[in-house]
Amino acid sequence: MVFVKKLIPSAWLAVGVMLSGSIAGCTSTESIGSFWLGEDGEITHDAEPVPVPNRSGLVYTPDSRDRQYQQHVEVEPGYKDPLHHGYAPAQTHKRLNDYASQLAMELMDNATRLTQQDMVGVASFVRLNQSLSDSTVLGNQLSEYLIAELQDFGLAVVDFKLAGGITVTPVGDFVLTRDGTALAKQVEMDHVVTGTIIEDDRGVRVNARIVSLENKQVVASANVYIPAFIVMDLNKVASVN
Secondary structure (H helix, E strand, C coil): CEEEEEECCCCEEEEEEECCCCECCECCCCEEEEEEECCCCCEEECCCCEECCCCCCCCCCCCHHHHHHHHHHHHCCCCCCCCCCCCCCCCCCCCHHHHHHHHHHHHHHHCCCCCCCCEEEECCCEECCCCCCCECHHHHHHHHHHHHHHHHCCCEEECCCEEEEEEEECCEEEEECCCHHHECCCCCCCEEEEEEEEECCCEEEEEEEEEECCCCCEEEEEEEEEEHHHHHHHHHHHHHC
8 A cells, every 4th residue: 555645845755655575675564665756757765664563453442432331331240131121212213003003014914805895893902811801001002003004904994982872971072982881782893803912021012813703714913012111101101191
């Protein structure tokens, strides 16, 4: 490698060369010679080589992040899995509806024998336990998001929580209910979207499927893993409300 620097107005060039063999009488691989360009165009070499340090390796210079990490290690030595010890990012662009969108996309991608004319209801997702009737904030909100997401794919979604009529009260007019006696007497559905949630220290595994009500056949299935900090944010909002 040759480095050339032109100095004005002296009209000479200083050239540094790492010597890998014998050049102009210099055989050391650890020295730099100086080359001079005269006014007559002739290049002459300085008789005395200039020694240079060996720079064959890469040198890393620590910065503030290294010093900060070192201080953290001195306080708490040993590695800890952040997900198992309350990991929570300062900021995240991910929301629960993003995971609902991913679920809907996988369900429609894997769907068989499902047409746009089929009436589909969306039920709450429940914990995978003996009763299969224990839902959570995550399970209820996920089913609500899936209504809109599946409709975007052209499915005919049925809301079976619709009451038999509108209830007018001083604080509002209501048509949705969870009271079984107040529900509409008959709701036509061909399929239902349901699923289970499995919780661990890192987050929640959601297993979703679309099942035919006629023959109980699973016509589509999908799963997604939702990190713990997403679920914890949902629980904080629910506790405030």
